Amino acid sequence: MTDPMGYYALLGVQPGSSPETIKRAYRELAKKYHPDARDGGSSSQFRAINEAYVILIDPKRRADYDAIIQPAEPPPKQSKAIDPICCSECKRPTAQPRHLRFWKVYSVLIATVRVPVQGIYCAECAKTAALHATVFSSIAGWWGFPWGPIYTISTAITNIMGGVGSLESDHALLWYNAVAFHSIGNDRLAYGLALKVRNARDEKVAEGANYLLELLERRGVKPETAELKNPWAKRSSSPLKQIFAVSFIPTLVIGLTLVNIQGSRTISVYNQSPDTPYRPPSIASNEGRPDFRPAAPPTPPKKHCWFTPANGQVLSAIGTSQDIFNRVIIENGSEGNAIIKVKGLDRKFSLKFYVAERMTAQFDRIPDGQYEISYSSGELLGENCKGFDPPRFSKKFEGVELFQTEFTANSRITHSLTYTLFTVRDGNAHANNISSSDFDAE
Numbered sequence: 304m305t306d307p308m309g310y311y312a313l314l315g316v317q318p319g320s321s322p323e324t325i326k327r328a329y330r331e332l333a334k335k336y337h338p339d340a341r342d343g344g345s346s347s348q349f350r351a352i353n354e355a356y357v358i359l360i361d362p363k364r365r366a367d368y369d370a371i372i373q374p375a376e377p378p379p380k381q382s383k384a385i386d387p388i389c390c391s392e393c394k395r396p397t398a399q400p401r402h403l404r405f406w407k408v409y410s411v412l413i414a415t416v417r418v419p420v421q422g423i424y425c426a427e428c429a430k431t432a433a434l435h436a437t438v439f440s441s442i443a444g445w446w447g448f449p450w451g452p453i454y455t456i457s458t459a460i461t462n463i464m465g466g467v468g469s470l471e472s473d474h475a476l477l478w479y480n481a482v483a484f485h486s487i488g489n490d491r492l493a494y495g496l497a498l499k500v501r502n503a504r505d506e507k508v509a510e511g512a513n514y515l516l517e518l519l520e521r522r523g524v525k526p527e528t529a530e531l532k533n534p535w536a537k538r539s540s541s542p543l544k545q546i547f548a549v550s551f552i553p554t555l556v557i558g559l560t561l562v563n564i565q566g567s568r569t570i571s572v573y574n575q576s577p578d579t580p581y582r583p584p585s586i587a588s589n590e591g592r593p594d595f596r597p598a599a600p601p602t603p604p605k606k607h608c609w610f611t612p613a614n615g616q617v618l619s620a621i622g623t624s625q626d627i628f629n630r631v632i633i634e635n636g637s638e639g640n641a642i643i644k645v646k647g648l649d650r651k652f653s654l655k656f657y658v659a660e661r662m663t664a665q666f667d668r669i670p671d672g673q674y675e676i677s678y679s680s681g682e683l684l685g686e687n688c689k690g691f692d693p694p695r696f697s698k699k700f701e702g703v704e705l706f707q708t709e710f711t712a713n714s715r716i717t718h719s720l721t722y723t724l725f726t727v728r729d730g731n732a733h734a735n736n737i738s739s740s741d742f743d744a745e
């Protein structure tokens with residue numbers, strides 16, 4: 304049960320409270336805020352308390368109030384499901400993918416070319432891809448002088464060591480998958496993945512992972528049941544196969560010695576312990592050769608805000624105070640979530656708050672002044688958590704709102720302004736399109 308007008312909150316009671324509790328709470332507050340009270344009182348607060356009390360103490364009106372709330376609360380819907388990353392070879396979703404690059408070498412007389420083979424792999428496919436690249440090189444790579452044998456051996460070493468990757472991009476992939484599995488309800492797997500990146504070097508990833516871990520623990524995921532096996536740690540016969548694949552070329556006697564020495568380093572390269580910095584395996588110099596430098600790493604998946612905002616949540620604020628002043632109420636009847644921006648013309652006050660689809664939210668600490676009110680519509684918050692990415696549109700209401708507290712002999716009258724956002728037309732006030740950068744500006 305929610306409390307959209309804040310009546311229960313105003314009286315400091317729970318929505319399910321008994322009439323006696325409500326009555327008692329009201330008496331306390333009425334005494335405190337009565338305009339004639341010894342330490343000043345507050346007539347606006349007093350009026351607000353009365354307004355809440357009148358509704359909540361009348362069983363019929365209270366039932367109506369509670370009932371209005373129910374339909375306004377949308378069915379608990381899953382935020383959009385995100386598909387986990389699929390292996391680029393077998394096309395199957397893989398929980399712990401890695402972005403890796405292997406090399407193929409082929410030579411003709413004096414020309415030797417190294418070609419990168421890269422993709423996002425599951426552990427199984429990575430082994431196969433490495434083996435294929437090495438077999439290809441062992442057949443096609445030797446026959447150029449002098450680079451053929453050198454490249455064939457050095458790339459075989461690289462492939463045997465598991466290819467070239469980067470911890471950062473692997474962490475980005477794991478974190479993307481943690482969010483994806485969480486979005487489709489597989490919380491145990493999401494937990495296991497988040498656990499792997501909680502110490503990631505990318506602060507955003509680490510912060511998000513720790514937040515998700517906390518959230519999932521609160522939802523009952525048992526840490527001891529969620530730890531994941533590392534499919535990449537499992538040594539298979541693959542390195543042996545690869546060595547065999549290269550060594551059937553007779554000239555590889557020297558190469559084999561090298562392979563064995565270098566191959567024994569494999570474990571430290573992919574040690575997942577965060578204190579072991581990752582160093583890419585060295586590749587033979589390209590001096591005097593065409594430039595075959597590695598292609599750029601894959602574009603990381605598009606990032607969104609790491610939390611899902613609550614209805615009414617303030618996203619950014621400049622110059623707000625704790626005192627109750629004027630109030631803006633937004634009834635969001637439009638399709639999509641909205642961010643409302645209340646910006647003072649004197650630039651001393653600026654506020655953005657979030658109103659979920661088909662919900663009502665309010666902010667009632669707006670000091671006197673002149674304001675422009677605009678809003679933006681969209682689905683998910685962008686990475687900075689202050690605007691939608693992408694925004695569907697942004698609009699500004701025409702004119703300027705003036706909030707001016709009036710004082711009479713013994714009361715203070717503040718303003719309350721309600722806007723309704725409709726899907727059709729623009730709602731109860733005319734609004735003009737503005738650019739999203741205008742909306743984003745504080």
Ligand SMILES: [Zn+2]
Pocket residue numbers: 390391392393394395424425426427428429
């Ligand atoms: Zn695969």
